[in-house]
Amino acid sequence: xxxxxxxxxxxxxxxxSNLPEGEERRTxxxxxxxxxxxxxRVIGLFSGRGYNxxxxxxxxxxxxxxxxxxxVVTTGTPMVLEQIKAQLDRxxxxxxxxxxxxxxxxxxxxxxxxxxxxTGEHRVESLRLKDAFRAQVVDATLESFVFELTGAPDKIDAxxxxxRPLGLVDVSRTGVAAISxxxxxx
Amino acid sequence: xxxxxxxxxIVIKALIDQGVExxxxxxGGAVLPIYDELFKQNSIxxxxxxxxxxxxxxxxxxxxxxxxPGVVLVTSGPGxxxxxxxxxxxxxxxxxMICLTGQVPTFMIGNDAFQExxxxxxxxxxxxxxxxxxxxxxxxxxxxxxxxVATHGRPGPVLVDIPKDVxxxxxxxxxxxxxxxxxxxxxxxxxxxxxxxAVELMExxxxxxFYTGGGVINSGPQASQLLRDLVDATGFPVTSTLxxxxxxxxxxxxWLGMLGMHGSYEANWAMHDCDVMICVGAxxxxxxxxxxxxxxPNSKKIHIDxxxxxxxxxxxxxxxxxxxxxxxxxxxxxIFRSRGAKTDQAxxxxxxxxxxxxxxxxxxxFKNSDTLIKPQYxxxxxxxxxxxxxxxxxxxxxxxxxxxxxxYIPFNAPNRWMTSGGLGTxxxxxxxxxxxxxxxxxxxxxxxxxxxxxxMTMQEMSTAVQYRLPIKIFILNNERLGMVRQWxxxxxxxxYSSSYSEALPDFVKLAEAFGCVGLRCDKxxxxxxxxxxxIKVDQPVIxxxxxxxHENCFPMIPSGKAHNDMLLGDADEEEISNxxxxxxxxxx
Numbered sequence: 001x002x003x004x005x006x007x008x009x010x011x012x013x014x015x016x017s018n019l020p021e022g023e024e025r026r027t028x029x030x031x032x033x034x035x036x037x038x039x040x041r042v043i044g045l046f047s048g049r050g051y052n053x054x055x056x057x058x059x060x061x062x063x064x065x066x067x068x069x070x071x072v073v074t075t076g077t078p079m080v081l082e083q084i085k086a087q088l089d090r091x092x093x094x095x096x097x098x099x100x101x102x103x104x105x106x107x108x109x110x111x112x113x114x115x116x117x118x119t120g121e122h123r124v125e126s127l128r129l130k131d132a133f134r135a136q137v138v139d140a141t142l143e144s145f146v147f148e149l150t151g152a153p154d155k156i157d158a159x160x161x162x163x164r165p166l167g168l169v170d171v172s173r174t175g176v177a178a179i180s181x182x183x184x185x186x
Numbered sequence: 187x188x189x190x191x192x193x194x195x196i197v198i199k200a201l202i203d204q205g206v207e208x209x210x211x212x213x214g215g216a217v218l219p220i221y222d223e224l225f226k227q228n229s230i231x232x233x234x235x236x237x238x239x240x241x242x243x244x245x246x247x248x249x250x251x252x253x254x255p256g257v258v259l260v261t262s263g264p265g266x267x268x269x270x271x272x273x274x275x276x277x278x279x280x281x282x283m284i285c286l287t288g289q290v291p292t293f294m295i296g297n298d299a300f301q302e303x304x305x306x307x308x309x310x311x312x313x314x315x316x317x318x319x320x321x322x323x324x325x326x327x328x329x330x331x332x333x334x335v336a337t338h339g340r341p342g343p344v345l346v347d348i349p350k351d352v353x354x355x356x357x358x359x360x361x362x363x364x365x366x367x368x369x370x371x372x373x374x375x376x377x378x379x380x381x382x383x384a385v386e387l388m389e390x391x392x393x394x395x396f397y398t399g400g401g402v403i404n405s406g407p408q409a410s411q412l413l414r415d416l417v418d419a420t421g422f423p424v425t426s427t428l429x430x431x432x433x434x435x436x437x438x439x440x441w442l443g444m445l446g447m448h449g450s451y452e453a454n455w456a457m458h459d460c461d462v463m464i465c466v467g468a469x470x471x472x473x474x475x476x477x478x479x480x481x482x483p484n485s486k487k488i489h490i491d492x493x494x495x496x497x498x499x500x501x502x503x504x505x506x507x508x509x510x511x512x513x514x515x516x517x518x519x520x521i522f523r524s525r526g527a528k529t530d531q532a533x534x535x536x537x538x539x540x541x542x543x544x545x546x547x548x549x550x551x552f553k554n555s556d557t558l559i560k561p562q563y564x565x566x567x568x569x570x571x572x573x574x575x576x577x578x579x580x581x582x583x584x585x586x587x588x589x590x591x592x593x594y595i596p597f598n599a600p601n602r603w604m605t606s607g608g609l610g611t612x613x614x615x616x617x618x619x620x621x622x623x624x625x626x627x628x629x630x631x632x633x634x635x636x637x638x639x640x641x642m643t644m645q646e647m648s649t650a651v652q653y654r655l656p657i658k659i660f661i662l663n664n665e666r667l668g669m670v671r672q673w674x675x676x677x678x679x680x681x682y683s684s685s686y687s688e689a690l691p692d693f694v695k696l697a698e699a700f701g702c703v704g705l706r707c708d709k710x711x712x713x714x715x716x717x718x719x720x721i722k723v724d725q726p727v728i729x730x731x732x733x734x735x736h737e738n739c740f741p742m743i744p745s746g747k748a749h750n751d752m753l754l755g756d757a758d759e760e761e762i763s764n765x766x767x768x769x770x771x772x773x774x
Contacts, residue, residue, distance in 0.1 A: 033369060036318070041310060048311050079498060086495035092315040092335055095369040 022077050025054070026101040027108060027178045028085065030070040031186055033093035034060050041091060042070060051076060051084050055110075055153070057175040067095070069186075071178050073153075098186055100178050108178040112156045117144040118167030126166045133159045144169070193322040193353040194219035197286065200329035202229055203362050206257050208248060208624050209233070210241040214261025215301060216288025219353035221259075233624060233653060236645035238265050240617035242272020242343075243643070246281045247621030250604045251579055253406060255282035255336050256621065262288045263301030266347075267308060271611060273343045274312040278608025279429060280404055282341035284332050285313075291351035292320050305347045314342030315367075320349065322357025330365035339372025340493040341404055372492060376509030378517065384464070384488040384505045385521050391462035392533030393540075394422040397445065397474075400429030400607070401467015401491060403600045405511035410600040412515035413466065414438070419522060420529055423541060425453035427468050428592055429607045436596030442541065443550075446474045447743050448589040451549035451752065452541055454741075457482055458749035459540070465489045467511045470500040471608070472773070480748035490514045549741045550593055552755055559710050561587065561662045561733040565594040565634065568660055571717045578602065578630040581618040583639025584610045586668035586739045591634040613642030616659060620646055623655040630658070630721060637663040637690060637730075647700040650726040658720050658727045664735045665690060672738045676762060693730035702726035745773035 019025060032038050039058055046053050055073040060066075074084060081099075088097045100106035114135075116126050119142075130137065130147050133155065139146035149159055153176060160171055180186075191199065197220050201209065210233045213221045224232050235241040238260045245256025256276075260269050266287040276283045290299040306318045315335050317328045325348065332344045388394060396417060402409045410433040417424050417440050424434045425445040434441060443450030445457055457463070463485045468474070470489075475481045481501060489496075489503035490511060497506045507514055552562045565587075572578040572595070580595055581604040582588040588605055597603050604622060606614040615633035623631045633640075640661055650657050662668075670685040697704030703725050707716040713731075720727045740755035753762055 037306060037310070040307070044311055079502070083495060083499055086497070086499075090339075090372075090493060090495050092367050092370045 019075055023075050024078060024081060024101075025073065025075045026081050026099055027106065027176060028072050028074065028088070029098045029100055029178060029180075029186060030072065030088055031095040032068050032070060033095070034066045034068040035093055038068065038093050039070070041093070042072070042088070045087055045091070046072075046074070046084075049083075049087065051080065055175040057177055071176055073176050096186055098180070100180055103180070105181040106178050107181060108152055108176050109150055110153050110156055110176050111174045112149045112160070113138070113172045114147045114149060114160060114163055114168070115144060115170040116147070116163050116167045117169050119143050122166045126163060129159070129162050129166075135159065189359045190356050191359055192219070193325050193348065193355055193357060194223045196322065196325045196357060196359050197329065197348065197353070198223045198227060198230065199359055200326055200362070201257065202227075204330070204333045205254070206230055209257045209259050210235055210244040210248070210621065211259030212238050212241060212261065212265060214265050214288065216262035216290060216350050217259060217265075217286075217348075217353075219350065220286070220288070220348075231624075232259075233620070233649065235617065235620070235649050237643065238268035239271050239613065240620070240643055240646045240649065242269050242276065242283065242285065243611070243614050243617035244621035244624070244646070244649075245283050246272065246276055246279075246614075247581060247604050247618030248625050249281050249283060249621075250403075250618075251601050251622040252625045253601060255284055255333060255341075258283065258285040260285070260287055261301065262290055262305065263303045265301075266303055266305040270308060270312055271609075273309055273345065275606055275609040275611045275614065276343035277312055277314065279606065280341050280400060281343065282336040283343040284336050285309075285343060285345040287345060287347045288353070289318070289347045289349040292349045293351070295349065305345070309345050312343070313345045316345040316347065318347045318349075319352055322352050322355040325352060325357055326360045327365055330360075330362040331367055333362070334366045335370060338366075339370070340496075373508055374492065374510035374513050376490075376507045376514045376517065378521070380505055380507045381514065381517050381521055384507060385518060385525060387462050387486050387488060387505060388420065388422075388464065388522070389525070389528045390530060391422075392530050393456075393459060393461040393537045394420070394464065394534065395456050395460040395462070396422055396424035396434075396464045396466060397426075397457065397468055398424060398430045398433055398466045399427040399468025401511050402430055402433035405467065407600055409433070409467075409512035409515060412512055412519060416515055416519050416522070419519060419527060421531075421534055422464070422529075423456060423538070425449070425456065427471070427474055427607070428605060430468065431592060431603045432597035432600045435598035437598050442545075444592050447476070447745075448593065448739055448741065450593075451547045451741055451754065452544035454743065454749040454752050455544045456541055460485045463487045465491075465503075466515070467491060469496045472500070475500060476743045476751075477746055477748045482749075547754065549754055554710075555734065556710060558734045559708065559713060559731060561664065561737050562590055562594060563710060564660075564662055564713060564731050564733055565590045567713050568632065568634070568717055569595040571714065571721055572630060572632065575630050575721055578632065579604070579622045579626060581605065581615040581622060581631070581633045583615040583633070583635045583642075584612045585636045585639060585670075586672065586737075587634050587636045587639075587662040589739045590662070595634075612639040614639075616640065616643045616657070617646045617649075619657040619659070620649050620653075620655055623650070623657050624653070627655075631656075632658045632660055635659050635661045636668060637661050637665065637693070638667045638687060644696070647697075647702060647726060647728065651701045656724050656726055658729060660720070660729045661693060661731060662733050663690075663693070663730050664733050664737070666735055668737075669739065671736075675738070676744070693728050697728035700726075700728075702728065704728050704730065706730040706732065708732035
């Protein structure tokens with residue numbers, strides 16, 4: 001086994017916490033009209049004004065109401081983060097912008113599909129780790145697995161990191177979906 | 187109630203129902219059905235420009251001088267891409283504009299058809315919003331929505347892209363009642379508590395200052411009146427950005443002149459030293475603030491803006507007030523009066539004494555000449571002649587002449603001054619003058635120009651001739667790209683890289699070739715007579731005013747410097763070269 005001890009300590013989890021001084025990470029939930037080009041508008045705003053996107057997910061959440069929900073994880077100084085929210089809020093097809101990080105507790109989840117190709121001891125170890133992370137096997141051959149894993153981004157980072165020496169082939173991640181805790185809606 | 191008609195008919199009907207009187211445009215394959223409908227009616231005038239960029243600036247001039255949205259109609263592909271500069275210009279200066287573009291038919295979109303461009307993709311970042319209409323039944327509603335978005339909240343340009351098959355197909359027309367985007371509801375009325383907090387700051391201020399901007403003009407003539415009322419009620423001094431000139435009259439006794447990079451000495455020092463700044467419809471642009479960490483360091487800042495994203499963008503506001511200027515000023519005056527109209531009169535009187543010392547510097551003085559026309563002198567004489575004439579509208583190009591126009595021409599009413607502030611678009615002035623003159627056919631409309639800017643859009647003289655628009659192009663001809671040359675002199679060791687036009691047309695002959703009047707003047711003594719002649723002629727005029735070639739525009743806050751580091755015209759060369767260090771040179 002060529003597994004580094006405590007490998008998750010040098011994983012992306014560590015990198016994620018390591019923001020430049022004065023910068024913060026925020027998860028924003030954005031309710032938009034589900035119309036052509038709306039995602040391009042949002043992405044164009046971020047790239048045009050030099051804002052960061054760490055994660056972005058979007059899909060229709062209300063078919064009859066023609067509404068989509070965008071979850072974007074971004075970083076910046078408090079002043080820039082306020083700008084991002086104000087710039088999003090004034091776009092015509094955007095209904096609401098919520099800062100899930102600063103407006104109370106929220107739940108964040110990401111789904112990942114992780115493919116490993118291995119045999120022998122590596123195969124056994126990857127299955128043990130799968131159980132430890134409560135991942136599922138969604139595809140198997142004699143020399144590969146596809147694991148499905150749900151969790152906070154750092155949990156997925158840690159799992160992917162552990163799979164790397166065990167024959168990691170591919171990772172597909174959905175990006176973060178997030179929602180506020182408690183009875184209130186957006 | 188709805189009627190069935192073709193898409194092209196719907197476009198025209200929607201324009202009429204929205205009160206549109208003038209459209210600036212240029213036909214082409216993908217808008218021919220709309221032009222066919224224009225041909226069949228008489229209520230909308232169409233102005234055929236000579237380049238689509240001209241249509242956009244003409245619409246801006248029209249909008250800026252009337253308060254109504256400007257309308258542009260151009261074809262697909264190059265028609266749309268040529269309109270991009272004007273769209274971005276209108277976005278930066280918050281000008282309401284509706285740009286209608288033709289598009290290849292829906293079934294050809296994405297196939298690299300003739301004159302196809304991804305207009306929506308290209309114009310997404312340079313419009314407030316844009317729409318591609320794929321179904322004729324949605325056209326009327328989209329048109330009305332476009333007018334709503336362009337004119338509500340912070341105004342701006344919008345674009346509706348209409349494929350040719352959508353123009354031909356039949357669809358339902360719906361009138362403009364209650365059509366607005368479901369998620370867009372800009373706030374016009376501000377919270378009383380924030381206005382009260384602002385009034386409390388104003389009551390205690392010892393060194394207050396109003397810093398006003400284009401938002402006052404955009405809010406409508408009532409906002410300008412309310413600003414005057416509030417200035418009168420408080421006795422506080424007032425300065426303005428380039429875009430806000432005319433909201434408070436230049437003849438008013440509380441006026442300190444324009445502020446910013448080439449603003450007045452007194453306005454910039456007052457900004458630096460004030461203790462309460464009341465920003466009304468301005469956005470703390472880098473031309474205004476200079477070095478941010480030295481910007482008005484001892485002041486509490488009240489910021490009134492209809493666009494929440496303008497607040498706390500560059501400068502943190504102590505009292506942010508989100509709302510329309512007219513609504514906010516009305517409430518502010520009411521609250522101020524209801525609390526007894528109190529100010530620190532002794533403190534403010536001392537403040538005025540300090541300001542009087544700055545005013546005594548006479549920062550706009552310049553060394554005049556008996557033999558050469560100084561550009562400042564030319565603008566002064568133009569201003570005097572225009573004032574003798576009565577009401578006047580001024581457009582400009584971009585550069586030194588623009589700053590001299592802002593410094594030396596007094597504006598006593600809003601909507602009289604049309605200039606490209608945010609984007610700084612050379613070539614803005616000629617087409618903008620066309621748009622202004624269309625809206626005000628009997629008024630004096632002068633484009634204060636430089637010869638280089640004029641050459642960028644001079645083909646619109648042909649438009650002016652065709653529609654008998656007696657615009658006056660007053661060119662301060664120094665045969666240089668004056669502002670570029672000034673920066674090269676001050677920042678780049680006098681290496682005049684490509685800032686000199688080695689070939690220029692004979693502007694008098696050019697005027698004659700266009701079928702308008704050309705005048706030339708190169709002697710200070712002849713200037714007044716020549717300007718009077720220009721104003722008297724009831725035709726478009728190109729006035730070639732040959733001026734001193736190496737004059738610099740002062741006062742100037744060197745880039746990267748603070749307000750109290752500003753240079754006056756009488757600064758010696760060593761002082762100038764020491765003032766501008768390489769760390770400032772990286773700024774524009």
